[in-house]
Amino acid sequence: MSVRHWLPLLAAGPLLVGLGLLLASPPAKRAAEPAPAFELPRLDAAGTLASRGLAGRPWVLNVWASWCEPCRREHPTLMRLSREGPAPLYGLAHRDAAADALAWLHGQGDPYRAVAVDADGRAAAVFGVRGLPQTLLIGADGRVRWRHVGPLDDGILERELKPLLAALQSEARP
Numbered sequence: 001m002s003v004r005h006w007l008p009l010l011a012a013g014p015l016l017v018g019l020g021l022l023l024a025s026p027p028a029k030r031a032a033e034p035a036p037a038f039e040l041p042r043l044d045a046a047g048t049l050a051s052r053g054l055a056g057r058p059w060v061l062n063v064w065a066s067w068c069e070p071c072r073r074e075h076p077t078l079m080r081l082s083r084e085g086p087a088p089l090y091g092l093a094h095r096d097a098a099a100d101a102l103a104w105l106h107g108q109g110d111p112y113r114a115v116a117v118d119a120d121g122r123a124a125a126v127f128g129v130r131g132l133p134q135t136l137l138i139g140a141d142g143r144v145r146w147r148h149v150g151p152l153d154d155g156i157l158e159r160e161l162k163p164l165l166a167a168l169q170s171e172a173r174p
Contacts, residue, residue, distance in 0.1 A: 032143035035136070036126045040116035043093055043101055049116040056140055058087040058168040060161070062112070062152075063124050063134045065096040066104035071133040074151035075108055081157060082111035086165050087137075091115035094124045094132060137161065139168050 039050040064071040082089050091112040093101040137146040146164050
């Protein structure tokens with residue numbers, strides 16, 4: 001094979017490497033992207049949970065499911081965050097049967113101010129969720145300021161999330 005056949009691959013190589021690095025970089029390290037607008041049914045059947053009602057103050061979204069073992073491991077940390085956190089915690093029940101999610105929360109404790117139902121997984125996909133559990137911090141400006149893939153633990157809560165929440169409190173509109 002001549003060099004002429006390899007030239008397109010050699011020319012595209014740096015572009016492909018750059019694109020790969022961008023896609024592989026953790027979302028938390030990228031610039032804050034706008035959080036998608038949503039309106040979803042609530043798990044407790046008390047209407048809907050809509051992003052427009054959360055605007056103007058920082059909030060935390062935790063994407064979880066009752067069938068997710070890592071979600072079960074992070075639950076004590078979420079209970080602590082709910083008690084001690086300076087911002088409200090909302091849940092997104094991902095591809096979970098409502099009865100299973102409700103039973104699990106009744107048995108383990110419910111750390112969420114409200115839980116939205118994402119029965120088909122579309123809402124999580126719009127948020128860029130690639131695995132469970134996933135936790136996002138949304139600023140008062142409606143931008144995703146922090147994202148953590150995997151179970152939260154007390155160390156991550158203290159080192160990362162709580163300091164960011166405290167810093168973002170100054171952005172909240174009265």
